[in-house]
Amino acid sequence: MSHEPASASASSAASGHAVIEPLPSPLHGAATVPGDKSISHRAVLFSAMAEGTSRVSGVLDSEDVRSSIAAVGKLGAQVSLEKQPDGSLAGGITGWGAAGPKKPDGPIDCGNSGTTARLLMGVLAPWDVPVEITGDESLQRRPMRRITAPLMKMGARFEPGGRETLPVTEVGTRDLRAITYDAPMASAQLKTAVLLAGVYARGTTTLNEPSPSRNHTELMLPEFGVPTTAADRTASVTGPRTLQAAEVRVPGDPSSAAFLVCAAVLKAGSSIQVENVSLNTARIGFTRTLERMGADVSVRHAGAAGKEPYGIISACHTPNLHGCEVPAEKIATIVDEVPVLALVAAFARGVTVFREVGELRVKETDRLAAVVEGLELMGVEAYIDGNDLYVEGQPGLRVPEGVTFDSKGDHRLAMTWALAGLTGAVPVTVENFDSVKISYPRFLNDIERLAR
Template structure:
């Protein structure tokens, strides 16, 4: 077991009260990247301070943007980003290390596409195992060159194209990162760039681009940008991350007597599929929109302990809306009566780790039957689940897997250990502290 394994003790009481979660990771990445592309100085607040977002900050700084984001008392980042605008990014002195952040790497491919500079993108051991061909394929159709030409893994060297072409692209999968890369490249193309998807994916980019002056169409399974467009600076407040909120909601559902309100969280319909899933499982959970930041809705999620959860089926067309929450939803399903079926989960094999395997292995330690069958993940729950003593969970260095198994200790009957627990710094560094704040 890793030296940074953490012992997680059961909570001493119910979770009650109100709490805010850190800024949305997806929106934070995009706020930094779009502000770097824009002409002028953007003012940002609520930006998530995590290793992944700092990878994006470091990348745009290497490319010539001026970033002055300071840490606030609530742990978020606030300040300014002055973009390169029409002058374009500068040639970096060395390769750009994207760390563990697939969002940084894949979105940068679109950011760099319209500019005739040569940039090598790389990352840590985990990121270098994740597929990139899905992004390079449409960008090559737009005129971008990659070396090696057929590469599907980092490091990859990209040479942009100053007369980049507008395209219509039918994406083979629902992927917000693929979609965003094509749209960001299309901002500088002459004409309409269209991305069609087989199922809806996160639409933060389409909602945010108009704030930076880009004519954009945001449909259910189609997104378009009109170019060429000069992006202008914008002021943006990042709402709380629903993917982080999902862990607090799961804890409240499973810890008897709990009653929790998560405030100022993004309620984008493409991001709260976990709420719809928990509703189908019979959970006492609801959300309330309180306002909009640009076109992004935000508000509260209210969740109470629920004594009787039931298994359900999540169709493949809804998978993109719960992509990051499947581990924690599978953990909740382990406490439900009956079988829960997550359909079309093959994409989870290509995340920070093989999340399907990690989920099945961890649930097996808990005494829960879980298996993969024809690209579906099935979990047979046990409402009377009691954990055996001495469990040691392997996080595989994946932040969402680490937090999922932490819930086994927090909400269970016996302490557990989670290896490589410090990896939660990628998205939610203060996860345990936030949980403990709610203990009554």
């Protein structure tokens, strides 16, 4: 399996910088986006846990998902995935099943992938195998206590004790206790880690959260033969169970689709469709936010991959956008799209407020501060008040010449600032643009193809 570089004529990269040129024409036509990152991680990890050989297709080929693939391989799963003509990965994964994972021959390096590290903690909790989990410099700064705390209540150990960040060594137990846990924040990663451990615990494990988070785990576990009870802000599993091999087809990633959709909304004369994309309601909050700004965006269901709905998102250029308020309870459905939505808000009339977005401080970088910094370079007034982000829009905004954005190695920021150049009138420079490989390696190529 090999990486294809993110290269396009819109970009002339040197020393990690990319010069992003304005698109020569509006965006038109249909596009597909790479497989959903969240679902891809789960397809790989659940298949590795299962008894037998699972068939997976549409898996995102990105650095983050490769971290999960490498991790389960080190733990004893047999992974045979091949690159497909559309750039996705497909093939078989034979899991360790009831025998459990083997002790790896060294630390498991999760790279930049918080999903890999946090979900892996739940995967490993039921097994008395010591495993050191680590990651790159960015991942080693991200909070892990939110995951280790409930798993310790279930009986897993983490050494050194009390550590807030990676690296840690986890030692699970075959005698996990089922718990009911009230999560301090809405986090699909936290919920998934607890539920995966709960699959092997005796009794019913329940996780309650303050507002809804992504529900991919609750939708996928039954495909692997594990009944899951799920409601608006609660989910539970009853164990012990062993996952059974399944067939999983991964639909397109709505977080990646958001960048194409926002590009079409901002670029004069544009009209596009993004096809075969996940329409999971916990993931397409960005479409509703754009609609509240007055954007010409619509969603049409086409079918389901397992229990995951998929379909088409259509978007057209909208010249008269207006600000809106995004309430705290909706943030979990747009947490990865806040940067690009803030960019759209910069072109809208009035103020847009994103309530309670403090979680953005502990992403791949402090996305909250980075969004304010980038918008200020564009001459846009943006500020943080407590955990709320305010963007004062400017209809007719023109990006100044010679702007250099720092993506800080964060893929969502790299694509956001690229859109400022692609949909504007002057080139911009984006530092560390290469980070798009983490989730959307062919981002520029897809945008350019729609502008031909």
